Amino acid sequence: MCTFSLSATSMHVLDSLPSSSSSSPFSLPLLPLTKPHFHTATTKSRTHFSLFVTSSASSPSSAPKTKDVWRKTPLKSTQFHKHPKRQNPLFLDHSLDMDELVQSISQTQNEQELFTLLSPYKDRQLSIRFMVSLLSREQDYQRSVAILDWINDVARYSPSVFAYNVVLRNVLRAKKWELAHGLFDEMRGRGVSPDRYTYSTLITCFGKEGMFDSAISWLQLMEQDRVSGDLVLYSNLIELARKLCDYSKAISMFSRLKNAGIVPDLVAYNTMINVFGKAKLFREARLVIKEMREVGVVPDTVSYSTLLNVYVENEKFVEALSLFAEMREVDCPLDLTSCNIMIDVYGQLDMAKEADRLFWSMRKMGIEPNVVSYNTLLRVYGEAELFGEAIHLFRLMQRKEIEQNVVTYNTMMKIYGKSLEHEKATNLLKEMQNSGIEPNAITYSTIISIWGKAGKLDRAAILFQKLRSSGIEIDQVLYQTMIVAYERVGLVAHAKRLLHELKQPDNIPRETAISILAKAGRIEEATWIFRQAFEDWGRYFPNSNVIALVLNAYGKLREFEMADALYQEMQEEGCVFSDEVHFQMLSLYGARKDFNMMESLFEKLDSDSNINKKELHLVVAAIYERANRLDEASQIMNRMKERGTSKS
DNA sequence: GAGAATAATT
Numbered sequence: 001m002c003t004f005s006l007s008a009t010s011m012h013v014l015d016s017l018p019s020s021s022s023s024s025p026f027s028l029p030l031l032p033l034t035k036p037h038f039h040t041a042t043t044k045s046r047t048h049f050s051l052f053v054t055s056s057a058s059s060p061s062s063a064p065k066t067k068d069v070w071r072k073t074p075l076k077s078t079q080f081h082k083h084p085k086r087q088n089p090l091f092l093d094h095s096l097d098m099d100e101l102v103q104s105i106s107q108t109q110n111e112q113e114l115f116t117l118l119s120p121y122k123d124r125q126l127s128i129r130f131m132v133s134l135l136s137r138e139q140d141y142q143r144s145v146a147i148l149d150w151i152n153d154v155a156r157y158s159p160s161v162f163a164y165n166v167v168l169r170n171v172l173r174a175k176k177w178e179l180a181h182g183l184f185d186e187m188r189g190r191g192v193s194p195d196r197y198t199y200s201t202l203i204t205c206f207g208k209e210g211m212f213d214s215a216i217s218w219l220q221l222m223e224q225d226r227v228s229g230d231l232v233l234y235s236n237l238i239e240l241a242r243k244l245c246d247y248s249k250a251i252s253m254f255s256r257l258k259n260a261g262i263v264p265d266l267v268a269y270n271t272m273i274n275v276f277g278k279a280k281l282f283r284e285a286r287l288v289i290k291e292m293r294e295v296g297v298v299p300d301t302v303s304y305s306t307l308l309n310v311y312v313e314n315e316k317f318v319e320a321l322s323l324f325a326e327m328r329e330v331d332c333p334l335d336l337t338s339c340n341i342m343i344d345v346y347g348q349l350d351m352a353k354e355a356d357r358l359f360w361s362m363r364k365m366g367i368e369p370n371v372v373s374y375n376t377l378l379r380v381y382g383e384a385e386l387f388g389e390a391i392h393l394f395r396l397m398q399r400k401e402i403e404q405n406v407v408t409y410n411t412m413m414k415i416y417g418k419s420l421e422h423e424k425a426t427n428l429l430k431e432m433q434n435s436g437i438e439p440n441a442i443t444y445s446t447i448i449s450i451w452g453k454a455g456k457l458d459r460a461a462i463l464f465q466k467l468r469s470s471g472i473e474i475d476q477v478l479y480q481t482m483i484v485a486y487e488r489v490g491l492v493a494h495a496k497r498l499l500h501e502l503k504q505p506d507n508i509p510r511e512t513a514i515s516i517l518a519k520a521g522r523i524e525e526a527t528w529i530f531r532q533a534f535e536d537w538g539r540y541f542p543n544s545n546v547i548a549l550v551l552n553a554y555g556k557l558r559e560f561e562m563a564d565a566l567y568q569e570m571q572e573e574g575c576v577f578s579d580e581v582h583f584q585m586l587s588l589y590g591a592r593k594d595f596n597m598m599e600s601l602f603e604k605l606d607s608d609s610n611i612n613k614k615e616l617h618l619v620v621a622a623i624y625e626r627a628n629r630l631d632e633a634s635q636i637m638n639r640m641k642e643r644g645t646s647k648s
Numbered sequence: 649g650a651g652a653a654t655a656a657t658t
Binding site: 165169197200201204230231232233235236238239242265266267268269270271272273274300301302303304305306307308309310312335336337338339340341342343344370371372373374375376377378379405406407408409410411412413414440441442443444445446447448449475476477478479480481483484519 | 652656658
């Protein structure tokens with residue numbers, strides 16, 4: 001039971017609340033009290049107000065049958081007014097049962113009922129702290145708005161910024177965007193300045209809904225208001241941008257954070273290592289670790305494994321190896337993830353022995369290998385053609401009842417395929433189903449590929465047909481695998497039939513059809529389907545990969561006009577392209593030797609903050625190189641290097 | 649009021 005008890009005998013008492021309440025959400029400034037009123041304290045009663053739980057007047061069932069009068073829209077701006085400082089506040093007894101009051105409020109059905117419920121306190125003057133505390137306990141947006149209105153309109157207190165923040169949070173959680181905007185205007189209209197929590201709430205909520213642009217415009221407003229953001233706010237924005245794969249925005253948020261004089265913490269830095277990596281800014285990713293040491297945030301195992309992973313994703317295995325050496329030099333402890341990444345790195349560098357040694361030394365380091373460790377080592381063995389070791393390890397997993405999953409089986413099947421034991425691979429397919437592990441699209445394309453190579457075309461075709469009629473979504477790779485299997489044994493007609501089917505893609509995603517046809521060199525058909533699809537896609541847009549692919553296809557057909565038109569048209573339709581689409585278009589202009597268009601697009605993209613500048617310069621330099629315009633190519637490269645150094 | 653890293657298919 002939470003009983004709220006406030007002694008209000010003097011200003012001092014209010015100022016020196018027990019320490020427990022200093023952590024409570026009473027962050028609002030107290031209304032100034034003038035001395036003459038304190039004599040009223042002697043008259044105060046310490047009676048515990050029980051909130052008429054049994055009172056019929058406030059119970060919903062007996063409430064007048066008014067329509068739902070919860071406020072749906074914010075007050076009109078004309079209603080905004082700042083109350084004159086309250087005179088004569090009578091701080092009577094406030095030892096009310098907060099839980100009971102909250103409970104009673106939760107039973108109200110509309111604003112009228114809620115007002116009725118609160119009416120006994122109208123002249124009794126609950127302290128504003130009490131009301132705000134009450135407000136902060138209410139999760140429902142309609143009730144919290146109603147309480148806010150009561151505070152303002154009936155009790156005639158100016159709601160504090162904290163009060164607004166609490167209500168705003170509820171309104172945003174209920175996704176009432178318009179009401180949120182209205183509340184924001186209302187608080188400003190009443191002379192309540194939004195603080196960093198107001199903005200933080202707005203920005204994170206809009207961001208979580210994927211409305212990144214709204215979030216950014218709130219951020220701009222916040223900066224205009226000279227309200228400084230904090231680590232949590234910027235971290236949230238970085239996290240959002242990362243989820244949307246908008247790494248440039250994440251990087252710019254990180255700069256803003258640092259420009260605001262905030263020192264990022266460990267997690268923020270670790271996130272940025274990943275972000276720089278995704279933006280292919282490897283030098284910057286590496287420099288994060290250096291910067292961390294400079295500002296006294298000690299890089300941890302996650303920092304290192306994140307950077308290791310950046311290198312692995314971009315096939316920079318040698319860099320990974322040297323980073324691993326550094327990791328050991330600085331005595332950064334290893335953990336499960338970092339070991340697993342390194343087993344993979346060793347494997348990729350054909351250092352199966354080292355991978356093996358690391359795996360088998362994990363336990364000595366107190367790290368229990370998991371299914372990922374085993375699966376990775378299996379793959380390493382397989383690629384090194386250490387089939388005996390792979391099979392041995394797999395059997396060990398089974399014997400020691402180490403978790404096996406679909407990845408384990410897919411990896412083993414691939415290994416049997418490689419060692420030309422397709423019957424054993426087939427057995428594994430049955431075995432996994434018996435042990436309750438469902439095959440997935442990767443399993444099927446693995447086995448179809450194996451059967452295709454073993455000349456078991458009939459089997460492959462039957463399985464493929466079965467998959468299609470079973471309604472499982474046909475994976476693009478699966479289709480390709482089957483087409484390649486047919487072509488491999490010279491069944492070109494079958495391959496063609498499959499490709500032909502793609503032209504009436506009823507049960508195949510059109511994007512799949514388009515990319516398979518384009519990759520198979522059936523460019524006319526691919527672009528034809530694209531045209532068809534585009535016409536009835538309506539407001540839906542094909543994804544950037546497909547557009548890039550189709551632009552590329554137009555290039556192969558030397559249909560530059562078509563490509564140009566498509567690029568312009570999609571942009572006018574409001575389609576946001578990934579960098580690859582723009583780069584593809586640059587390449588097309590280059591292929592057409594239309595360097596004017598190429599350069600003007602280059603300049604436009606160069607001033608677009610969303611574009612990865614390093615890649616842009618590399619792409620343009622490559623275009624000049626292809627056209628044998630080496631001077632221009634090196635100019636571009638120099639321009640990029642200058643930018644790179646001037647930044648750091 | 650938040651948040652970080654790993655495995656399998658053509």
